[in-house]
Amino acid sequence: MSDKNEWGSNLSFILAMVGSAVGLGNIWRYPYVLYSNGGGAFYIPYIVAILLMGVPFLILEYGVGYNYKSSFPKAIRKINSKFEFLGWLLPISVFIIMIYYSCILGWDGIYVILSFFKGWGADPNTYFATTLLQSTESISGIGSFIPVIAIAMLISWAIVWYISHKDLEEGLGKVSKILVPLLFIIMVVIVVFSLSLPGAMIGLNELFSPDWSLLLDFNIWMAAFGQIIFSLSLGMSIAFTYASYTGESSDLITNTLSIAFANCAFENFCALGVFSILGYMSLESGTAIADLVTQGTGLVFVAYPTVLNVLGQYAYIIGPLFFITVYLAGLTSILSTIEPLAFSIQNKFTWSRSKTMTILCLLGAVLSMIYATAFGGTLLGYVDAYINQIAILLGVVFECIVFAWIFKCENIIPVLNKRSKTLKLGKWWTVVVKYILPIFIAIVWIGGVLDVINSSSNDQLIVFGILTVILIVLTAVFTKLPATNKDWDETENRL
Ligand code: PHE
DSSP: OGGGGSOSSHHHHHHHHHHHHSSHIIIIIHHHHHHHTTGGGGHHHHHHHIIIIIHHHHHHHHHHHHHHOSOHHHHHHHHOGGGHHHHHHHHHHHHHHHHHHHHHHHHHHHHHHHTTTTTTOSOHHHIIIIIISOOOSSGGGGGSBOHHHHHHHHHHHHHHHHHHTSOTIIIIIHHHHHHHHHHHHHHHHHHHHHHTSTTHHHHHHHHHOOOGGGGGOHHHHHHHHHHHHHHTTTTSSHHHHHHHTOOTTOOHHHHHHHHHHHHHHHHHHHHHHHHHHHHHHHHHHOOOHHHHOOOTHIIIIIIHHHHHHHSGGGHHHHHHHHHHHHHHHHHHHHHHHHHHHHHHHHHHHOOOHHHHHHHHHHHHHHHHGGGGBTTHHHHHHHHHHIIIIIIHHHHHHHHHHIIIIITTGGGGHHHHHHHOSSOOOOHHHHHIIIIIHHHHHHHHHHHHHHHHHHTOOHHHHHHHHHHHHHHHHHHHHHHHSOOSOTTTTOOOOOO
């Protein structure tokens, strides 16, 4: 089994990891986070978050994943069998992300086609919310099914299945080597074009004019840490799983630095493009930038089409390129969300990679149809808030404690250092991962929970309750089911 789950080269590993990290979070989340948290001043908490959390945590996740060369629950069970449930909680949560990510991919797929003829018409806002999604906040919307979204989502599932069910290097490895560089190239074209637009400087001035006073505001520090966790896909058992697929002599520390750098460079580059375009729009329409800036679906599916509407002929080139980039970024991320659960199932129940992927994709596709309804868009927002701000962060705090304290992270330092051609770990790393990280992430978690609970409607709280039950039941089932793999309790240390 393990021969099918191994990268063909270090490059495949790095590019697949960059593909996972670079996603919708870089394109639609980061520019907004940067702008609304002090502009240029945000770089201070952001860089602190990368150095203090991003890099040390990734090294920890990679190091332990590499050491066990096995799935996440198997490794956790080896560290302490009482914690196997935690080993399932994160891969299951990440699979839930996959199910709604397929919906965003579906929407974007539709926009790729619309962008060739500006099919969203003169009022992109009404088109997106009303014509396409028929969006309603009422749960009864689950009853009205929207076939066109369902078809777009099923196409995404078919692509994901086609790539994932092959052996690792044949599928994900090869695809990452093509798509990730392509993604970077198209983004360069879009950003260079955006920078050349009249008004670009208005947007950039607005983006970077620092509001230093905000540095004293606790919220911008939380925003920086939250962004880095989401953007680098930290602690989600993805980095762990990818590292366990690596060969013998990986230089994990240098790989971590390259991946963190590529991801953060990409998102800052995107911010340049997004704000130049918004500057142009502000010049054309006389609207203040502050009124144009939105995040998430608003930016991609409303603000961008609005800009494309005033861009004339160029829009027929830049529009499709932009929506294709979002599609590629989303695709390389969604491919990473199936790996942790799939590898765990293969590992515990001795299923083949291809059978596991086929069953998970079928199951995911069926479940995802709940988002192809009029309530889908609203539900997606609820599930996203719950999984990212509550479930995953809690798993991440536990993961950090189990890896740093129970596994004893200092044991892996000598081997990681021996292979490293760049940074060497010292006592500072142990202090960071044992003390600073769990405390910081716990604070971000508490902040996130309070925020979600304070701003939730009753419907939202009901959805949170249902998701909590689903997570507990699935985690218990996977933990309790007897392993068919007789090696389930035998895991070697590689380091
Ligand atoms: N890191 C991805 C992004 O920036 C998001 C993601 C989260 C991907 C979880 C996979 C899993 O968009």
